[in-house]
Amino acid sequence: MTSLKYLRGYPASLQDQVAQMIAGDRLGDYLERRYPGRHEVQSDKALYGYAMALKQEHLRNAPAPDKVIYDNKLDVVHKALGLNTAISRVQGGKLKAKKEIRVASLFKDAAPEFLQMILVHELAHLKERDHSKAFYQLCEHMLPGYHQLEFDLRIYLTWREL
Template sequence: MPELAYIAHYPEHLIDQIRRLVNEEKLGKYLLSKYPTTHNLTSDKALYTYTMELKSTHLRKSEPITKVLYDGKINDINDALGLHRITIKNHGGRLRSKSEIRVATLFKSSPEPFLRMICVHELAHLKEREHNKAFYALCENMEPNYHQLEFDVRLYLTHLDLFGKLY
């Protein structure tokens, strides 16, 4: 039986259910039944617009974002699905900060709720730097179904590892 690293910290009864789906090769069918289609936000410009709409709806007073883009190196280098980065530069004695969000390229061909979950997660880092209760409360405020989506993204990643592309 393959190791289910993405869901290893969940309760054993959930892991057993996922193990059964994997053994019966039904994990893909389960995911497709919940998320039958992918989104069409495949360009960096479309991703930027999408993320800025989420930001303007939920985080109007947070710091500005200068870049939002897909990054093919994230999964390999950082073992992450998205990154929020702040760079500070000195321009003539004045400090300027820039915020950017990078999303793993694998989300170019994923269901839209998965992309939304990653964007919400990275936007929440504008207000809360650490993964604490306030951070997850903010994520739930922006996306009420956040925890279920996070779990389903973990199932999606498990499927990718074991069986390859789903969409």
């Protein structure tokens, strides 16, 4: 049986259900039924615009990221689907911090709900740095059903690995 490494933190009953779907070769059908579409956000410019629209809708007072891009170097092996970084650079005589959000390139071909979930997660880090209770409450506020989407994303990653 396949290791369910993306689902390790979930109850055994859920892991068993996913394992049964894998054994019955039904995992892909489940994902296709729940998430049939693919998004149109293919360029870094479109991704930035999409992220800024989400930020403006939910986090008006949070600082805006300077850059939002797809990153080919991010992948699930490094346990990073998205990154939120602050890079300090010297410009003239001043030190400036640039905030960047990087999204793994595998989400170019994913369902729009998964891309939205990743961006909501990274944007929430603009207000809450740690994965605390307040962080996940903010994610749920920005995207109702966030926890179900995160679980389904983990199923998607398991399916991709098969």
